[in-house]
Amino acid sequence: MDHSKLSRRRFISQVAVAVPVTAITLRQAAHAQDLPQVTLDDPTAKALLYVHDATQVDASNPLAARYAAGQSCANCVQIQGEDGAEWRPCNLFPGKSVSAAGWCSAWAAKP
């Protein structure tokens, strides 16, 4: 087999893998915008002291002692979806979206 046929075959196989992955990513991005926004009375939100605005963290609560200015859902390791989106999926709130400006006591820095 000549080199050009091999390169073409390799290219086609790479496209065959890339197209479904891209389709899944786009589907997830579209789906993320459809997720209902988590509410403050959500049991998980309450348990984790979730707030829509990190500047509103109740610093008097010992469970929020880990909070430091600058922490938000947007820079948490658990956030999913598109950078820059106002509401995004979070691994801890399946089926819901959280405010990128929010915070909860499970916050951990993105690596």
Ligand code: SF4
């Ligand atoms: Fe926000 Fe991270 Fe808490 Fe999810 S785990 S709500 S992204 S701070």
